[in-house]
Amino acid sequence: MEAKKDQWSTKLGFILSSAGAAIGLGAIWKFPYMTGMNGGGAFFLLFIAFTVIIGLPILIAEFVIGRGAQKEAVSAYQTLAPKSGWSFIGHWGVVGAFILMSFYSVVGGWVLIYSALSIPGMVIKDNANYQELFATITGSPAITILGLALFILLNVIVISFGIKDGIEKSSKILMPLLFVFFIILVIRAVTFEGAMEGIRFFLQPDFSKLTASNVLDALGQSFFSLAVGISVMVTYSSYLGKDVSLPMSAGSVSIMNIFVSLLAGLAIFPVVFAFGLEPAQGPGLLFIVLPEAFAQMPFGAFFLTLFLLLFLFAVLTSSFSMLEIITSAFTEKKQRSRKKVAMIAGLAVFIAGIPAALSSSNLSDFKIFGLTAFDASDFLVSNIMLPAGCLFIALFIGFKMDKKLIKQEFSYGNHLSETTYQIWFLIMRWIAPITIIIVFLRSLNII
Template identity: 40%
Template sequence: MESEKPKKSERGQWATSIGFVMAAAGAAIGLGNVWKFPYLAAKFGGGTFLFAYILMLLFLGIPVLITEMVLGRRGKLDPVGTYSKLSGGSKFWRSVGYVAIAVNFIVLSFYAVVGGWITHYMFRYITGGIKGDIVGYFGSFVSNPYAPLLWHAIFMGVTIYIVAKGVSGGIEKASNILMPTLFVLFIVLVIRAVTLPGALEGIKYYLMPDFSELSGTTFLMAMGQVFFSLNIGAGCTMTYASYLSENENIPKLANIVPIMDFLAAFLAGMIIIPSVFAFGLDPAAGPPLLFITMPHVFEKMPLGALFGFIFFVLMLFAALTSAISMLEVNTAFLVDNYKIDRKKAALTAGILIFIMGIPSSLSQGILANFKIFGLDFLSAMDFLASYILMPFGAFMMTLFVVRVLGLDEAIKEATNNGTVHFGLEKIWSVLVKYVVPVIIFLVFLSSTGIIKI
């Protein structure tokens, strides 16, 4: 037994349940919440999209999170090790685990580039914000071959430092600070947004659904947003759950995380939609929303530089908590499979991811003409990970828990061998076996343009 102690300490374990909740919620809460959700809500009917999103969270988000937590705690390893262990050493299922490793490697490579942009904007607002030609400023910054790489390196450096400190000593401590602060910043900015002159129209649009506008497209976009917001199929939750103790209540934890994720998305909408309505701007501006539309809002707003700074601090915290979870998946893989020291594993994975991110950064400038299937490098990596690998990983995960582990064994794990109440286990079983795979498949077909609904 003595020989097992170093391995256990190297992997680590959450010190408290709340530490896991904060970290898992941080993994889910990212740019998908604070940028993409408000943009989609504005584009697809405001309150109508909000209604569809809540339904999809209940029927897709929570069931799949329970599934991923069950597999993670049962395997107590990274995704590759978990699939291999629980399948009896199957090479096929081990290869499915590698998909999760690839997803986090690819996504973090370009996610950290955007994280660097956000870090730069945060510091820019310390010195008074951005005024004048806001569009030109953003274009000039991202096309510069050197400055974005510097901020990209800073963002990755902070991420590596936190992950290298360990599960309880790094990730948990950071999440316990970042997540409460994140929600305090949300509330401060919501109060500012809803009290702006002219914000009431934006609030009505956001909170009052028009059910006549409900369509298949609305539900499909809501499905996709739940899918990508919760990192379904990326293995982050599976990896975090591998550090859970045997007596933790998985059904309870799996409810709390999506609720926190939804609150973050909802509050982000309450900041952005009323703000842009108040100043007559377009809330459905897409990618320029963060770096062009919102700086226009802060330019016109009283104390705009202060609130711009708070906004980009919020954005940075959201991006950082997700980046930590993605780097942890790759770090855990190296620790579990190659017995590498955690600090070396985090540094090795982080440096490789940074290098992989260089073309994504340069694709906004000197490599802008280099296209992959008509997309710049950053967009191509996003498409590959988000629309191909993640849906595949999520689909295979549900297939694994149904066909390989078995629903009975999954329920035993979720209920700690019957000692924890899981009142919705029959509904969960039906959803995981029949409903969730269909939803994932539809999202995949729609995202790749094979079908239109």
């Protein structure tokens, strides 16, 4: 099987780029507001459990499939199981990545706009109403469409340069800086008067408030945060050499993901409760809380700008992975120009993202099953396409892919025991599929 010419140059570059693909908006933007809307500590505990027990094994599985085939998502399944029909998983992933990026880029546009406004000090002001500012930005069709367009343009430029020159170099520098700034923000957040109430909300579980819908949300969030279920990581690992341990790399990505989610919660909820904000604020929670927190710090406007720029990078690393899976799906076989395909894909994502961008303005009354275009896209991807995609991947590993190749890919570059492999394979064949099906059916009140 011929290896791809474009490769990650280092293990660290692959891990940080994969972590960037996983973390982004999933851990920093979506996790806090989902936790706030689903009751706090119990949701966080479920999220960790699903990440470790289901998400991590599936992340390893995507790595195994990608490196085993040395192909992007669609071609990987065709290569590993030719003429069997399993290639639909790759197509499912490309469609899922497309829908995900269409509304994800809207939020990326918000981050871009906030970053631009913060540079001249237009975000943090005396007696500023940050809830009103967020409503003004998201309620302006011109601002949201401009943010969407610029965000997608940045993605197209980077993806046009490919893996090593585009994604990997930037990840090595900026991801560690983001961790440092998050830790600084947490230290300040927990020192506010009334912060302990927010910490208790976030870390003290109350299972009496959990519903089946909350459990499905936690499962979907674990998949969303790890970027599994749409074969993004299949594409990323197809650029990986045989000297890298897939389980150890997946473990590193998962630990970073949980750690950043923890930092996000500790940075957000103490501020929420200290300033009497609503934890179930929804998608705007981060954009309301961050300025409130930085406004209370010395040189707050400067540090907000720096944090937003780093956050923008984290958001971009996630969207890079989505555009990469779409672009590579159309350049792998027919050797089309990467730049042209990236431009066409970016234009298509922009058009698809317009309804979500206008969900708080011109299309606020347009509903799909009672949800705005933005919320409907989010629900479709997070609660249906990602869990279903993870189910398909688990079944593919457990019942279709060549067992010898699976074990080889699992074992390369590490010294894990046979027992570890058997436990992982048991999870993939039985525990993960059964858990996903039960959670999904329970959320629909079928069982």
